[in-house]
Amino acid sequence: MPELPIIDVRSDTVTHPTRAMREAMLNAEVGDDVYGDDPTVHRLERLAADLLGKEAALFVPTGNFGNQLALFTHCGRGDEVILGDDCHIVWHETGGAAVIAGVQLRTIESDKGVIRAEEVKKRIRDGSDIHWPKTGLICLENAHSNGRVIPLSAMADVAAVARLHGVPVHLDGARVFNAAVHLGCEVREITQYADSVMCCLSKGLAAPVGSILAGTHEFIAKARRNRKLLGGGMRQVGVLAAPGILALTEMVERLPEDHARAQRLAERLAALPGLDVDRSDVHINMVWFDLAPEVDTAKLMATLAAAGIRANPPEDGRMRLVTHWQIDDAALERLITAFATALG
Ligand SMILES: *Cc1c(COP(=O)(O)O)cnc(C)c1O
Numbered sequence: 197m198p199e200l201p202i203i204d205v206r207s208d209t210v211t212h213p214t215r216a217m218r219e220a221m222l223n224a225e226v227g228d229d230v231y232g233d234d235p236t237v238h239r240l241e242r243l244a245a246d247l248l249g250k251e252a253a254l255f256v257p258t259g260n261f262g263n264q265l266a267l268f269t270h271c272g273r274g275d276e277v278i279l280g281d282d283c284h285i286v287w288h289e290t291g292g293a294a295v296i297a298g299v300q301l302r303t304i305e306s307d308k309g310v311i312r313a314e315e316v317k318k319r320i321r322d323g324s325d326i327h328w329p330k331t332g333l334i335c336l337e338n339a340h341s342n343g344r345v346i347p348l349s350a351m352a353d354v355a356a357v358a359r360l361h362g363v364p365v366h367l368d369g370a371r372v373f374n375a376a377v378h379l380g381c382e383v384r385e386i387t388q389y390a391d392s393v394m395c396c397l398s399k400g401l402a403a404p405v406g407s408i409l410a411g412t413h414e415f416i417a418k419a420r421r422n423r424k425l426l427g428g429g430m431r432q433v434g435v436l437a438a439p440g441i442l443a444l445t446e447m448v449e450r451l452p453e454d455h456a457r458a459q460r461l462a463e464r465l466a467a468l469p470g471l472d473v474d475r476s477d478v479h480i481n482m483v484w485f486d487l488a489p490e491v492d493t494a495k496l497m498a499t500l501a502a503a504g505i506r507a508n509p510p511e512d513g514r515m516r517l518v519t520h521w522q523i524d525d526a527a528l529e530r531l532i533t534a535f536a537t538a539l540g
Pocket of ligand 1: 371
């Protein structure tokens with residue numbers, strides 16, 4: 197019997213480029229992008245800026261790079277950045293904000309990814325007292341890496357406070373296209389509440405590499421210089437921009453499939469013993485759940501591995517599964533069966 201293909205539900209970052217992407221890479225027109233000569237990069241940046249509703253865009257190596265570049269470009273050293281205490285910039289970017297932008301992160305307790313505008317308002321400081329840092333930036337995240345989509349009204353409230361005080365807003369929109377699918381709106385309806393936005397091409401959109409930072413012409417010109425400073429000026433990078441174009445033109449429209457499979461997965465897992473999934477928290481392609489204390493996690497992980505499933509082990513009893521274009525209906529059934537075997 198032939199070996200079944202591996203099912204990798206650790207993240208949507210594990211997605212391989214599609215065949216069309218590999219062909220586009222082979223055929224991409226290229227030039228030296230540091231000289232501004234790469235036509236494929238220009239096409240990607242124009243397309244991304246239009247979709248994100250911003251004047252200009254910049255191709256960057258990773259989402260992490262894009263977020264840190266935004267902080268570095270918006271802020272001066274010693275500025276304060278206000279953001280939720282459970283956001284990616286605080287948790288998963290290696291403390292980069294202190295090293296690169298040299299900023300202080302001022303966190304606010306988040307309610308499942310939502311930060312309240314009143315709490316932001318209380319913390320904004322203009323630097324007029326010699327003891328005070330100046331608030332340089334406010335960051336939002338949507339979709340949140342907890343798998344939930346933040347309501348537009350919550351973003352609008354924070355943006356209103358920010359504008360009143362003349363503080364820019366950056367949106368970590370690693371999965372902003374997933375957020376738009378969930379809300380049933382255009383991406384620009386989400387990004388309108390931010391001065392700059394980062395989005396990932398290499399997650400559910402399946403490009404092998406790359407993210408976008410978008411904003412005003414002036415901001416992107418400054419960010420382009422700062423990208424060079426950080427060693428991110430890339431040469432014949434049209435080979436990577438080409439799959440990025442397909443990520444935006446062909447892969448966004450199939451995201452609802454991933455969301456529907458996540459819903460189905462949550463529903464079927466909820467029926468199993470020893471596992472508690474809050475289905476109302478499943479907004480995009482992620483299913484989070486708690487395992488009961490009596491569940492033998494070593495046995496669970498071994499059963500999944502034996503069934504050819506790659507999943508991250510639970511942290512503090514909490515586990516995450518992520519759907520993407522390589523998880524089809526057959527893979528989903530194998531995944532559910534493996535959980536049923538392990539827990540049943
Ligand atoms: C993945 C992610 C990033 C970072 O993207 P990389 O390309 O992995 O560096 C930033 N923010 C959020 C919310 C993410 O989920």
